[in-house]
Amino acid sequence: MDNMDDLSVQPGVNMQARGAGQPHGGKVVNDKTAHNQVQPTRSQTQTPKGKSMKPLEEMTTRELGDKVARLSRQIVKAKTERDKAKRNLEVANAKIEKLKEQQKQASQMLMDKQAEDNK
Structure with a gap:
């Protein structure tokens, strides 16, 4: 009774509740979800923090x-990191x-024991 088909004939086993043997538990899965798409990195989408660098003057x-x-x-x-290092x-x-x-x-x-053994 290890077969999936055998489970469907057993009393008390609801195959629809178990996803009818489908991956993802019978849920509809969109293949084009956000986790499958390439997202631009932060550096590609945003300018540096704050305004552009101005001369001090x-x-x-x-x-x-x-x-x-x-x-x-x-x-x-930096000083803390240096002190830690x-x-x-x-x-x-x-x-x-x-x-x-x-x-040492x-x-x-070892040398003492070897000398003792050689005597």
Whole structure:
């Protein structure tokens, strides 16, 4: 009774409710749905955020203030990323040094055991 046809003759099995064996549960599916179509990317459909780049001399006081604030935030973010990377580098270097020390100890023990076995 593994066959789909066998299910249709069983009492209590409603094939229409199960989609009559059709993919998508019997729902009508449009082949030209939005997920099948190629959508333009954001950069193709929109201009850069805000107005086009003006020379600083042509900016208003408000625009200059906004630019200074935005650049300040970017500087803080870049410094934070730099500090994080610096800390990660320190941690990685410490780990390398620890592993080198362990390797040195294991190598010394190996040479001692080999010398002992040769006696």
